[in-house]
């Protein structure tokens with residue numbers, strides 16, 4: 001038997017690499033297991049960039065986590081000496097009184113964040129590429145930007161390893177189970193033991209965490225890049241913001257041109273929900289283009305031909321909020337899944353929460369909204385001990401007893 005680890009992290013994508021980093025930084029003996037090569041394009045953390053913002057329309061409860069995430073990304077830049085985050089304003093566009101613009105305003109009000117309401121005239125002057133008819137509201141936020149997603153994952157993995165984590169790529173976890181007070185994890189290359197398990201399996205959580213009572217599904221999303229029709233300057237980030245747009249055709253978002261591929265955009269949600277990643281089609285076909293092209297023709301008319309396209313997976317919860325919690329049946333296990341297409345920006349904060357949950361079963365960061373049990377319609381089976389009193393408030397690694405869970 002190999003020497004036990006403090007924590008095994010199952011799945012080393014965006015969230016798993018953040019958890020490995022935070023645990024290793026705290027001096028824990030960590031093993032990260034990833035089924036694919038590190039920084040791959042068959043999960044959810046690829047496609048060059050990810051938006052980060054602060055006045056979160058999804059709910060004000062996210063804002064404290066966002067503040068932790070921003071500082072985490074800046075720290076990682078300093079630790080690695082790499083540029084991971086570029087500041088760029090974010091413009092939310094939606095019908096007056098609609099969920100998007102009112103959600104941004106609610107978060108800003110509750111947390112004292114700076115936002116700016118733009119008139120149609122302001123919009124024409126500041127961001128001339130847009131053409132929205134009357135009836136829309138425009139809310140701009142300067143505390144926003146984009147992360148270089150693959151560079152971020154790479155930086156998290158490499159820094160975790162520099163702090164002493166072991167990360168094994170191309171080693172899929174075949175099974176795991178509770179063993180005594182800890183866990184036993186099996187791959188084709190061996191069986192590993194640890195006091196705690198963190199499951200950050202992205203879209204594969206649909207299968208690996210089928211017993212946590214969260215009805216997860218997978219949604220294919222296509223990222224598209226477009227050249228400018230003629231005026232490239234209109235799409236540079238001095239004249240073109242990150243945008244989120246809530247239009248009758250559905251929600252769309254985009255980023256300014258930062259390289260030879262040009263403006264990047266995609267629809268948000270709206271595709272079929274799949275039970276797991278097996279149903280995923282990775283090829284992008286001409287059938288993927290019309291909704292985005294129709295959106296551009298209507299609202300951003302100066303956009304030219306498609307230059308690049310890539311498919312990616314969302315893992316959805318029914319309410320589109322995350323799941324970050326201890327496993328409801330197995331207190332040795334912390335889970336983070338169902339990021340519902342907006343999780344990447346939170347990686348450093350999620351890493352901290354997962355490390356806290358693995359170490360003590362608690363966290364100071366507010367994660368009440370992300371409880372796994374919120375989808376239970378019936379009373380769940382009794383936990384071995386009530387939430388927050390499960391016998392492992394002390395360090396999980398100091399030999400404090402944890403109640404045995406079921407099989408896994």
Ligand SMILES: Cc1cc2nc3c(=O)[nH]c(=O)nc-3n(C[C@H](O)[C@H](O)[C@H](O)COP(=O)(O)OP(=O)(O)OC[C@H]3O[C@@H](n4cnc5c(N)ncnc54)[C@H](O)[C@@H]3O)c2cc1C
Nearest residue numbers: 011013014015035043044045051173202312339343344345
């Ligand atoms: C098109 C698109 C655009 C997005 N835009 C944004 C955005 O602008 N801003 C934002 O904040 N978020 C955005 N998101 C969401 C964000 O990217 C995801 O929430 C985030 O990347 C999820 O990270 P993860 O670690 O859960 O999943 P992943 O990064 O996919 O990691 C899961 C890992 O687990 C591994 N794994 C699974 N099963 C096993 C196993 N049995 N053994 C070993 N390893 C295993 C997988 O191979 C994978 O590497 C977007 C997502 C998509 C698809």
